[in-house]
Amino acid sequence: MGLVLTEEQMLLKDTAAQFFQEKLPVANLRKLRDEKDATGFDRSVWKEMANLGFAGVLVSETYGGTEFGPVGLGIVLEQAGRTIAATPLLSTVLLGTTALQLGGTQTQRQEFLPRITTGDLILALAVEEGPHHNPTQIATTATASGDNFVLNGSKTFVLDGHIANYLVVVARTSGEVNASEGLTLFLINSADTKGLEVTRTLMADNHNAANITFKDVEVPATAVLGSVDGGWDILEPVLDFGRIGIAAELLGLIQEAFDQTLTYLKERQQFGVPIGSFQALKHRMAEMFAELEVCRSVVLDALNALEDRRNDIPSLASLAKARLSEASQHFTNECLQMHGGVGMTDEYDIGLFMKRARVAAATFGNAGFHRNRYAQLQGF
Amino acid sequence: MEALEQFRSETRTWLEENCPPSIRTPMPEGETPWGGRKASWTNPESKQWLDAMGGRGWTAPMWPSEYGGGGLTKDENKILQQELRRIKARPALLSFGIWMLGPALLEFANEEQKKEHLPKIVRGEIRWCQGYSEPGAGSDLADLQTKCEDKGDHYLVNGQKIWTSYADKADWIFALVRTDTSVKHAGISFLLFDMETPGVEARPISMISGASPFCETFFTDVKAKKENLVGELNKGWTIAKRLLQHERDMISGMGMGTGGGGAGLADMAKEYVGESNGQISDATIRDAVVRQKMDSHAFGLTLQRTNEESKAGQSMGAASSIFKYYGTELNKRRNELIIEVLGTQGLGWEGDSFSTEELSATRSWLRSKGNSIEGGTTEVQLNVISKRVLGLPD
Numbered sequence: 001m002g003l004v005l006t007e008e009q010m011l012l013k014d015t016a017a018q019f020f021q022e023k024l025p026v027a028n029l030r031k032l033r034d035e036k037d038a039t040g041f042d043r044s045v046w047k048e049m050a051n052l053g054f055a056g057v058l059v060s061e062t063y064g065g066t067e068f069g070p071v072g073l074g075i076v077l078e079q080a081g082r083t084i085a086a087t088p089l090l091s092t093v094l095l096g097t098t099a100l101q102l103g104g105t106q107t108q109r110q111e112f113l114p115r116i117t118t119g120d121l122i123l124a125l126a127v128e129e130g131p132h133h134n135p136t137q138i139a140t141t142a143t144a145s146g147d148n149f150v151l152n153g154s155k156t157f158v159l160d161g162h163i164a165n166y167l168v169v170v171a172r173t174s175g176e177v178n179a180s181e182g183l184t185l186f187l188i189n190s191a192d193t194k195g196l197e198v199t200r201t202l203m204a205d206n207h208n209a210a211n212i213t214f215k216d217v218e219v220p221a222t223a224v225l226g227s228v229d230g231g232w233d234i235l236e237p238v239l240d241f242g243r244i245g246i247a248a249e250l251l252g253l254i255q256e257a258f259d260q261t262l263t264y265l266k267e268r269q270q271f272g273v274p275i276g277s278f279q280a281l282k283h284r285m286a287e288m289f290a291e292l293e294v295c296r297s298v299v300l301d302a303l304n305a306l307e308d309r310r311n312d313i314p315s316l317a318s319l320a321k322a323r324l325s326e327a328s329q330h331f332t333n334e335c336l337q338m339h340g341g342v343g344m345t346d347e348y349d350i351g352l353f354m355k356r357a358r359v360a361a362a363t364f365g366n367a368g369f370h371r372n373r374y375a376q377l378q379g380f
Numbered sequence: 381m382e383a384l385e386q387f388r389s390e391t392r393t394w395l396e397e398n399c400p401p402s403i404r405t406p407m408p409e410g411e412t413p414w415g416g417r418k419a420s421w422t423n424p425e426s427k428q429w430l431d432a433m434g435g436r437g438w439t440a441p442m443w444p445s446e447y448g449g450g451g452l453t454k455d456e457n458k459i460l461q462q463e464l465r466r467i468k469a470r471p472a473l474l475s476f477g478i479w480m481l482g483p484a485l486l487e488f489a490n491e492e493q494k495k496e497h498l499p500k501i502v503r504g505e506i507r508w509c510q511g512y513s514e515p516g517a518g519s520d521l522a523d524l525q526t527k528c529e530d531k532g533d534h535y536l537v538n539g540q541k542i543w544t545s546y547a548d549k550a551d552w553i554f555a556l557v558r559t560d561t562s563v564k565h566a567g568i569s570f571l572l573f574d575m576e577t578p579g580v581e582a583r584p585i586s587m588i589s590g591a592s593p594f595c596e597t598f599f600t601d602v603k604a605k606k607e608n609l610v611g612e613l614n615k616g617w618t619i620a621k622r623l624l625q626h627e628r629d630m631i632s633g634m635g636m637g638t639g640g641g642g643a644g645l646a647d648m649a650k651e652y653v654g655e656s657n658g659q660i661s662d663a664t665i666r667d668a669v670v671r672q673k674m675d676s677h678a679f680g681l682t683l684q685r686t687n688e689e690s691k692a693g694q695s696m697g698a699a700s701s702i703f704k705y706y707g708t709e710l711n712k713r714r715n716e717l718i719i720e721v722l723g724t725q726g727l728g729w730e731g732d733s734f735s736t737e738e739l740s741a742t743r744s745w746l747r748s749k750g751n752s753i754e755g756g757t758t759e760v761q762l763n764v765i766s767k768r769v770l771g772l773p774d
């Protein structure tokens with residue numbers, strides 16, 4: 001795989017771009033917000049996306065998927081980022097599918113993958129327990145009791161948690177609270193499980209998240225995804241894929257914020273000239289343009305690393321997530337400033353990009369987390 | 381595919397036979413092979429290596445063989461470069477002729493000019509310098525005033541250039557001269573002449589790094605041959621701009637330089653700052669090192685992507701300005717970081733209290749400041765991107 005899109009991928013990009021512009025423009029997110037929509041995304045559009053094959057991009061044809069692969073999903077997420085579309089792409093198509101493919105038994109895959117592909121099933125990954133990403137700091141316990149496991153503890157910032165049909169829960173079956181060993185993943189039906197309490201949290205970006213508590217939640221041993229105590233072997237690659245996916249989404253977001261700002265700089269007049277003729281603004285735009293090119297290279301190579309199952313995926317995931325987290329903060333701040341007063345209005349989209357950028361930057365590790373991890377991976 | 385493998389094995393054999401042992405070691409200061417009539421070879425094997433490589437045209441592997449180049453395809457050149465890296469061979473020749481002038485001549489010069497000048501560049505016989513900047517024409521290069529008059533059988537050149545890198549060591553100069561004073565850009569021509577021509581004088585200027593690689597260059601009634609005007613009279617600006625692109629590409633490559641870069645920088649930090657549990661013990665420096673490393677990684681991927689895109693016939697607008705800006709700023713940051721990591725040992729000027737590497741860190745830190753000035757300043761690159769790529773109004 002090279003760093004240039006193939007013809008087929010270009011086609012997918014055009015299809016996805018058109019779809020999001022038409023079916024899920026920024027206005028769609030505003031509507032969900034203003035109407036206080038209980039689901040937090042548009043189910044009928046989601047069904048259409050599934051029909052186009054977007055829900056099954058990672059799923060093999062055996063289970064009805066389209067097998068566009070990681071680069072394909074990255075392309076779709078980038079376009080979703082341009083309109084800040086609220087969809088279960090991340091929670092279900094990326095995280096849920098990947099967890100099932102890495103850890104699922106034949107039976108589990110057979111049960112879930114086809115229904116993910118048709119857009120009928122929503123999954124959510126319950127990992128975080130505090131305000132900062134820390135995937136080994138797991139205090140939620142799962143204790144064996146006969147043929148079953150009993151879960152106690154709580155989770156926060158579970159993406160799409162309040163609408164998920166099934167939760168992929170990371171719990172500790174052994175080991176110290178901050179150890180990567182001793183974690184186990186459970187697939188839990190959120191509809192008929194006693195002791196499970198799910199509370200939707202309303203975030204600044206109007207994308208779905210939830211807090212979840214487990215009080216003596218009893219699940220059968222067949223709910224284990226992967227091996228007991230071996231959850232990290234699934235969780236880490238799932239998180240890395242998630243980090244790269246969010247980086248792809250953020251790439252679309254900063255591209256759109258940049259494009260809108262560029263248009264504005266050519267239209268808005270002050271002192272009798274377009275404000276885009278002022279060098280104080282021009283140079284900042286030119287610097288951001290160069291940064292955009294660098295961001296694009298990083299995201300593409302990270303997606304390629306996934307596609308080719310390269311062994312530098314963790315480094316690339318941290319490289320991409322650190323860079324895009326920081327860039328998206330910088331871009332949205334700068335773009336707002338260059339809009340002047342209208343940038344502060346809810347009517348303009350810039351503020352929405354800024355809010356989504358911050359939430360996405362905090363998801364699965366911010367820039368500092370990933371610089372630290374990159375350094376560790378390089379041995380210093 | 382088979383032909384390429386054949387090429388690789390032949391190349392490997394030839395390099396085994398022709399690359400002298402000392403050439404496979406790191407290059408000490410003072411052995412930089414710039415070639416030219418005035419070259420002094422402290423290491424005779426450097427000269428032997430240049431003759432071998434230049435003779436095959438491999439100092440300019442992809443130039444057409446009729447002009448002395450290697451005539452290699454992109455794929456063959458890739459293999460050649462891999463094989464050179466494999467044996468850690470030093471470059472046979474560093475040359476403004478190869479990096480800047482040659483590509484411009486290939487595009488704009490007539491047949492006689494190509495036949496005359498290109499082979500001598502390839503073989504390192506003639507060393508070139510760049511006569512662009514003048515005291516009054518820096519960023520506003522097109523405001524240059526060096527006068528060039530048509531005297532029937534020759535041109536007469538009068539004026540002054542400045543910041544002419546290695547003018548005192550070069551054999552020939554490619555200069556921008558004014559052939560029409562009534563218009564700005566459309567009154568500039570691209571002229572070549574011998575630095576030994578009577579009336580040419582180069583006076584070295586000392587830089588903050590202590591070296592004197594650039595000069596003030598004066599022209600007093602210099603007679604230049606008419607056949608050495610490249611392209612059409614008054615059409616030199618187009619050539620000048622294209623040559624600048626090649627120059628910017630060359631300079632931006634420094635962003636990828638390895639001096640203390642990559643893992644080297646981390647090891648250096650462990651040594652000078654300290655190490656605890658395998659990590660650089662100062663958290664601030666560790667973060668600065670990882671930022672540097674991640675930026676280099678990301679920039680390297682971008683160079684690679686542009687390369688692949690241009691092969692696929694797509695190309696990023698004003699790529700050379702983007703890379704010039706980003707690469708040189710990156711290189712400056714790296715040099716700042718290196719001396720910060722070295723502490724007071726990175727601020728020595730001379731003497732035995734400092735190692736060779738430490739002293740060269742000080743000097744290259746100072747030299748790196750020029751990266752964002754030479755070849756068009758950072759601000760000028762940002763102007764180019766704003767105008768040419770983003771279409772922002774003047």
Ligand SMILES: Cc1cc2nc3c(=O)[nH]c(=O)nc-3n(C[C@H](O)[C@H](O)[C@H](O)COP(=O)(O)OP(=O)(O)OC[C@H]3O[C@@H](n4cnc5c(N)ncnc54)[C@H](O)[C@@H]3O)c2cc1C
Pocket residue numbers: 509510511512513514517518519520542543544545546594750751753754755756757758759760763
């Ligand atoms: C190490 C080194 C080697 C060099 N080698 C050569 C050589 O071999 N041959 C040669 O011909 N030249 C050479 N140069 C000269 C170089 O090309 C010029 O220094 C450069 O183009 C800047 O011109 P100037 O020095 O006159 O600065 P100025 O143009 O006077 O610039 C001063 C400051 O003003 C800013 N500025 C100017 N115009 C604008 C604008 N429109 N918008 C915003 N900011 C602006 C600049 O960015 C800079 O910060 C070399 C320079 C260096 C440092």
